[in-house]
Amino acid sequence: MFYKTKNKRFSNADKSSNLHSLIINELEEEIRSRLKQYTELTFRSLSFSKRKAVFIFVKNVVKSEAIAEFIIAPLQKVKNMEMNFEKLAETVSIADVSYCNQLEAICEHLIKGYGYLYIEEDPCGVLINVSYTVNRTLAASEKESHIYGPQVSFTESLSTNMNLVHYLIDDPDLKIIPLQIGKRVKKEVKIIYIEGIADDENVQTFKQRIKDIVVDDVQDSSRLAQMLEDNSFSAFPQYLLSELPNRLRIALLKGRIGVLVDQSPNVIIGPVTFFSFFESTGDLYMRWNIGTFSRMLRFLAILFSILLTPAYVAVITFHYEVIPSALLKSLGESRSNVPFPPLFEALLLEFLIELLREAGIRLPTKVGQTIGIVGGIVIGQAAVDAGFTSNILIIITALSALASYTTPSYMMGSSLRLLRFPIILFAGMWGGIGIMFGFCLIIIHLLHTTSLGRPYLIPFYPFRFKDFKYAFYTLPNQFYNNRPITNHPEDPSRFNSQKQNKKKDVDE
Structure with missing residues (x-):
């Protein structure tokens, strides 16, 4: 198979190269050969001012209503106009739009529920997110029940979980590092921390360990936590798994780091101590x-x-x-x-x-x-x-x-x-x-x-008496003016204890 371009031709050895001025028939044939197991692969022919175009998608994983309403309908209104890939992106009424001219990336996104819109002989096409996902509605946690505090729990949808995180932590210093793991089944991973509080060494260690993982698929955050452990032969868990967004918020404000995995309702929190597993948000x-x-x-x-x-x-x-x-x-x-x-x-x-x-x-x-x-x-x-x-x-x-x-x-x-x-x-x-x-x-x-x-046994060993109030017992709020030094926070102070202790009534 050869891909015709204006200046040169690409052979089979160059399938991962940028595709420039590709002919529609050859694009269809190549995508069919790569995704031949997907019988619902669909090609919708279009034309713009005598230029051929095609919209490619997999029926089972897309929203048909969204395609008809937000893509086909707007494009039919401008079918007699001169179009290119940039104007296509501006015409469709969907926010998640990106340019792409790599066959590997196109096929990967088609499987995930994207549509690919391409005009013949354009340097690249447009990927449009029209994916259809079945998400569980937000509900109270069944595994970590408590009486007081927020009751909502994470779901299997990473976008929903990220919305919860942003809703609970309205901090401009909240940082999110997107990563991707899995050779065959790719999973999206988000490292979450608050810049200025979390120790940068902990952040980089988390990031490097996730990048070093080479597996076909990571089924769940619990599997990822086991892959990240310092000692996989230990009977004790070395990362805390929780489905409570509020628990993640408390951990981030203490200087810890969270990791969310797509299709998993649990967040990984680390670094933790042995005593972290006996803390309840209800406390x-x-x-x-x-x-x-x-x-x-x-x-x-x-x-x-x-x-x-x-x-x-x-x-x-x-x-x-x-x-x-x-x-x-x-x-x-x-x-x-x-x-x-x-x-x-x-x-x-x-x-x-x-x-x-x-x-x-x-x-x-x-x-x-x-x-x-x-x-x-x-x-x-x-x-x-x-x-x-x-x-x-x-x-x-x-x-x-x-x-x-x-x-x-x-x-x-x-x-x-x-x-x-x-x-x-x-x-x-x-x-x-x-x-x-x-x-x-x-x-x-x-x-x-x-x-x-x-x-793992800090603050008991190494001995940190100031952190005992975070591990073994609780005290009134005025005693928590500093973050636990166990997590090596860059900003150790939570508030000024002297100002906090000055209580004045209105008439004073």
């Missing part, structure tokens, strides 16, 4: 003492989730002397009919809890709730009556599972549930020493973990 809208109580309750729930069942196994197996005498009798009676050792008994119940949780997620919502409640009661009672387990262990296992669900981040809650199993094994083999051994391994691993190159 900021409650009074500081209630917010502190809620956060402390979550940290206590972590210890319950990880250590309660292993402690039972260790005590029953090795450390009977720590059991109060009043409880020892009832505990012995409860375990008198159980033929299994405590280790196997605990692992069996933990497995049943995880089985019920997984079944509840996969089934429809109403059926899943019924299975979780009824299944837990029926199986638990039947297991006790059959002598497979004791009443006390059922209570302990239920408390551990309940404590793991208090974590605002689902990914962190899943990681904590996973860690219970190896610690139960250590407790069954070495008792209390095994529990401490497993717990120390977790702490050592967390000390070596980083998020975007930043320490």
Whole structure:
């Protein structure tokens, strides 16, 4: 195939070259050969003052009404006029219009729902966005529920998500870096940060890591977050995933960076710390003492989730002397009919809890709730009556599972549930020493973990006492005059604390 031009000819080896003065028939033939699998590929012939033109689009992915109303109708009014690609762009009544003369780019945009308008022998044509996308309407978040604050959540539409970001963050320093990833299925990615607050090194690190990703397709932001992690073998998530625009706003104003991915309802936030996964946006809208109580309750729930069942196994197996005498009798009676050792008994119940949780997620919502409640009661009672387990262990296992669900981040809650199993094994083999051994391994691993190159346990290690109010507890607003130094903000000050503390009534 050769492309005829006024001055030279392009061979097959030059298909990615600029196309100049292309003949309509050859353009149609080349696009058909490249997109032969798209049976809905359509060519609409036009003419302007005896010059041939063509409008190319794929039926299934475009808005037919928009083509008829905003493209064909305006062009028919000027069909007898002398036209070129610049006048074409001015004639159509659609805002998203661009020039293009590269076959590769033309085919890529046609698949995405663009139309290509070309006049024979013009140096280039016009790409017009007439894509038809099915978008989910804005609704409250189901995964991150809270009482106070904005309830709206992100959707799968990147344009809708960007509108939400601009609506919530009306700051002229809000910067957006557009990128594209995926060799075969290209996805649009937006890096979002506030210039003057976010550390430039963090921004450049994010940008470089995304550019270095070479894959066929990135299915979702959760997959992208795993590709960006410092240590992909760690059980702990190193980036925060959220579907709340308000959570992104809070993070950006603290000096963090967000990444939005097309066709994904979750934003990636980084760099984060271990304690970021236990912060809830609802804490900021409650009074500081209630917010502190809620956060402390979550940290206590972590210890319950990880250590309660292993402690039972260790005590029953090795450390009977720590059991109060009043409880020892009832505990012995409860375990008198159980033929299994405590280790196997605990692992069996933990497995049943995880089985019920997984079944509840996969089934429809109403059926899943019924299975979780009824299944837990029926199986638990039947297991006790059959002598497979004791009443006390059922209570302990239920408390551990309940404590793991208090974590605002689902990914962190899943990681904590996973860690219970190896610690139960250590407790069954070495008792209390095994529990401490497993717990120390977790702490050592967390000390070596980083998020975007930043320490994962900061402000606990390295020690930053000034940032404790952002991680472990909340205080009245006047104590938050500076941004957390953990994120290395370029502008550390939020407001002047002296002016803030001067409260004057109207009559003063």
